[in-house]
Amino acid sequence: MHTAADSWSTTTPELFERIRHAVEDGRPLAVATVVDVEAAAYRRPGGRMLIEPDGTTYGGITAGCLEGPLREVAGDVLESGAATVVTYDLTEDDGWGLGIGCNGVIDVLVEPVDGSWRRAVDAYANREACSLVTAVESTDPSIPIGARTTVGSHGSGSDDQPVDDRASLPPSIVDGVAARGRACAATGDVDRIRVPTEAGEVVLVVDGIEPPHRLVVFGSQPDVRPVTQLAARVGLRVTVATARGARATDDAFPAAERVLSVHPSELADVGLDGRTSVVIMSHNFVDDGLALEAALGSETPYIGLMGPRKRFEELRAALEEDGVELSADDRERIATPVGLDLGGGEPMEIALSIVSEVVAVGNGRDGGRLVDGTGPVHERRSVSRE
Amino acid sequence: MHTAADSWSTTTPELFERIRHAVEDGRPLAVATVVDVEAAAYRRPGGRMLIEPDGTTYGGITAGCLEGPLREVAGDVLESGAATVVTYDLTEDDGWGLGIGCNGVIDVLVEPVDGSWRRAVDAYANREACSLVTAVESTDPSIPIGARTTVGSHGSGSDDQPVDDRASLPPSIVDGVAARGRACAATGDVDRIRVPTEAGEVVLVVDGIEPPHRLVVFGSQPDVRPVTQLAARVGLRVTVATARGARATDDAFPAAERVLSVHPSELADVGLDGRTSVVIMSHNFVDDGLALEAALGSETPYIGLMGPRKRFEELRAALEEDGVELSADDRERIATPVGLDLGGGEPMEIALSIVSEVVAVGNGRDGGRLVDGTGPVHERRSVSRE
Numbered sequence: 001m002h003t004a005a006d007s008w009s010t011t012t013p014e015l016f017e018r019i020r021h022a023v024e025d026g027r028p029l030a031v032a033t034v035v036d037v038e039a040a041a042y043r044r045p046g047g048r049m050l051i052e053p054d055g056t057t058y059g060g061i062t063a064g065c066l067e068g069p070l071r072e073v074a075g076d077v078l079e080s081g082a083a084t085v086v087t088y089d090l091t092e093d094d095g096w097g098l099g100i101g102c103n104g105v106i107d108v109l110v111e112p113v114d115g116s117w118r119r120a121v122d123a124y125a126n127r128e129a130c131s132l133v134t135a136v137e138s139t140d141p142s143i144p145i146g147a148r149t150t151v152g153s154h155g156s157g158s159d160d161q162p163v164d165d166r167a168s169l170p171p172s173i174v175d176g177v178a179a180r181g182r183a184c185a186a187t188g189d190v191d192r193i194r195v196p197t198e199a200g201e202v203v204l205v206v207d208g209i210e211p212p213h214r215l216v217v218f219g220s221q222p223d224v225r226p227v228t229q230l231a232a233r234v235g236l237r238v239t240v241a242t243a244r245g246a247r248a249t250d251d252a253f254p255a256a257e258r259v260l261s262v263h264p265s266e267l268a269d270v271g272l273d274g275r276t277s278v279v280i281m282s283h284n285f286v287d288d289g290l291a292l293e294a295a296l297g298s299e300t301p302y303i304g305l306m307g308p309r310k311r312f313e314e315l316r317a318a319l320e321e322d323g324v325e326l327s328a329d330d331r332e333r334i335a336t337p338v339g340l341d342l343g344g345g346e347p348m349e350i351a352l353s354i355v356s357e358v359v360a361v362g363n364g365r366d367g368g369r370l371v372d373g374t375g376p377v378h379e380r381r382s383v384s385r386e
Numbered sequence: 387m388h389t390a391a392d393s394w395s396t397t398t399p400e401l402f403e404r405i406r407h408a409v410e411d412g413r414p415l416a417v418a419t420v421v422d423v424e425a426a427a428y429r430r431p432g433g434r435m436l437i438e439p440d441g442t443t444y445g446g447i448t449a450g451c452l453e454g455p456l457r458e459v460a461g462d463v464l465e466s467g468a469a470t471v472v473t474y475d476l477t478e479d480d481g482w483g484l485g486i487g488c489n490g491v492i493d494v495l496v497e498p499v500d501g502s503w504r505r506a507v508d509a510y511a512n513r514e515a516c517s518l519v520t521a522v523e524s525t526d527p528s529i530p531i532g533a534r535t536t537v538g539s540h541g542s543g544s545d546d547q548p549v550d551d552r553a554s555l556p557p558s559i560v561d562g563v564a565a566r567g568r569a570c571a572a573t574g575d576v577d578r579i580r581v582p583t584e585a586g587e588v589v590l591v592v593d594g595i596e597p598p599h600r601l602v603v604f605g606s607q608p609d610v611r612p613v614t615q616l617a618a619r620v621g622l623r624v625t626v627a628t629a630r631g632a633r634a635t636d637d638a639f640p641a642a643e644r645v646l647s648v649h650p651s652e653l654a655d656v657g658l659d660g661r662t663s664v665v666i667m668s669h670n671f672v673d674d675g676l677a678l679e680a681a682l683g684s685e686t687p688y689i690g691l692m693g694p695r696k697r698f699e700e701l702r703a704a705l706e707e708d709g710v711e712l713s714a715d716d717r718e719r720i721a722t723p724v725g726l727d728l729g730g731g732e733p734m735e736i737a738l739s740i741v742s743e744v745v746a747v748g749n750g751r752d753g754g755r756l757v758d759g760t761g762p763v764h765e766r767r768s769v770s771r772e
Contacts, residue, residue: 009612009733044731060733063669064607221450226395234734283449337756342742343749345430347395347446348620356728356742357755363729368754369743370723
């Protein structure tokens with residue numbers, strides 16, 4: 001696991017790693033999740049932070065406003081074992097102009113890690129999406145705050161087994177939200193649903209949890225390392241695929257989740273699914289061509305290819321000579337020259353350019369300057385209400 | 387000094403730090419600098435790498451092709467004390483298709499760190515630009531390869547003092563290239579000039595060395611740390627300016643070059659020159675406004691302001707109420723929402739977005755995907771020939 005030196009900026013894959021350890025070892029750990037916001041807030045719904053019994057935190061859901069108060073709530077939650085939802089009104093006080101600088105109203109679910117997390121951590125480790133469906137408000141005495149079911153991306157929720165240390169949601173409710181659960185799982189979105197029950201009503205938050213985005217880096221020259229390190233640091237799970245057995249050692253790439261030696265034509269075997277990006281950078285014309293062909297035959301939506309346009313045209317011509325024609329769709333998936341236009345030619349600037357593009361495209365963005373755009377900064381995760 | 391864990395991707399400020407130590411302590415160290423390329427090569431002229439006597443290298447000028455051969459050359463250079471230029475023809479061999487993957491012809495100047503570096507390292511430390519003007523070819527027996535003068539950004543070169551361990555260029559030659567030296571110093575460009583001499587001719591490389599770009603981060607919340615760490619890692623010299631004495635300790639920000647406590651209205655005092663970018667992220671409306679006003683009154687070409695557009699409009703209105711009108715030029719310098727459009731909302735993704743924009747704008751670029759552009763990848767440094 002790549003450990004962030006700065007715990008506030010701990011990435012989501014690391015947070016899930018910690019949650020998994022807590023589930024497996026029975027260690028006490030609290031999770032604070034943003035479940036609703038009004039107006040602009042620092043993190044969107046789904047933003048998550050962990051709090052250990054001694055107050056150590058990992059991740060951050062505000063820019064310093066709530067970490068303190070949430071430590072206290074987490075302490076209570078770990079003692080009682082009961083989940084709770086806290087609401088903070090952080091609208092700036094412009095009277096004195098000394099507002100703490102956060103904005104909006106934010107609801108945070110604070111809960112202990114317990115058996116209700118097991119399915120989610122297993123799914124995450126298996127690169128499967130799921131949704132945590134959790135009661136955050138309830139006027140029904142039989143359904144406590146924190147009551148939960150987990151819906152798999154292809155599941156119905158009714159296959160979720162009850163656990164000892166957390167209430168389940170009644171099957172009738174689960175059936176009603178299963179479709180929303182699958183939808184949120186597919187996109188990582190967070191929904192909020194008000195559901196009438198037998199004895200009142202509950203508000204459920206459907207928290208879609210996608211598996212971590214993966215980056216496969218094909219190459220074995222020194223420039224693979226800074227790309228790998230930076231990608232891991234920003235939360236990508238990195239596989240280094242080296243050709244022909246070169247440098248295929250874990251300690252050459254400590255930030256990588258996996259280091260494999262593959263024949264480039266078998267690159268798809270490392271697992272190029274719809275949540276995996278590939279960067280081809282062996283600097284060997286033949287190997288890059290074989291890797292490109294293999295990647296095109298997979299589901300990966302992003303294939304970064306290092307080198308100037310001219311080199312790509314030569315690769316393309318070589319492939320065509322071998323009977324491999326690139327369709328327009330193929331061409332759409334290939335990013336060459338790879339990276340965002342940051343200028344600069346130093347190794348770390350090149351790594352920054354590449355990793356920034358991988359992150360942007362993974363989030364459906366184009367990497368241009370936000371000041372030049374018109375849309376909201378945060379678009380990807382939305383809370384729909386009913 | 388922020389030390390890169392991966393020595394190949396060592397940043398230029400770190401390379402100059404090492405050169406400075408070698409000059410001051412008289413330690414043996416070789417420098418390999420790209421002085422010419424034909425066709426596409428991995429690094430442009432000015433790309434630099436250091437080699438220690440035991441073969442340890444810092445920085446990289448090719449993606450692994452030449453580091454080995456250059457170690458040998460460096461060993462010889464350190465023994466002889468004489469600079470040399472080596473030419474490598476790396477055009478790919480497509481016959482067998484097993485080309486090492488680099489392209490083009492590349493000339494590399496390999497030299498020992500000696501007294502001829504003193505002015506450059508002093509200038510670099512004082513945030514002054516200069517050019518190293520060095521003979522890389524010579525048919526004049528009185529002018530050896532490596533003969534050098536240093537031209538300051540406002541200097542003539544004739545004020546350069548001779549040193550014991552490196553030949554100087556004759557004053558007449560220096561006068562002829564002083565203007566070019568100043569021009570390259572101003573932009574960091576690299577020029578190549580053929581100059582007839584009394585007894586033959588020399589080819590000079592004018593290697594413009596700009597001081598490192600600086601980033602001032604105004605704020606003291608947890609989100610300052612990942613921005614600081616990432617910015618330092620990509621070669622920016624970071625100053626953390628905290629308001630009102632909060633967290634103004636070096637160990638809170640180990641990656642920062644300086645940590646200062648300033649009143650936001652005095653932010654310009656930390657040194658906001660034309661090679662300094664500012665990111666304002668205190669999350670405090672009043673402090674951010676004062677910092678913005680102070681930054682606008684300085685020369686800094688880039689002022690990143692964290693927060694949504696609406697907040698900026700409110701800040702603007704507040705400034706106008708205080709009689710501070712923002713001109714169109716002012717507005718051009720302000721980047722808000724700050725950062726490139728990468729999507730995502732995690733702390734490291736936000737840091738990536740901000741630092742990527744700072745690098746892009748510092749290099750006169752807009753972010754944006756290179757695949758969508760039309761220009762060459764490397765534009766910033768050019769070699770003009772005559």
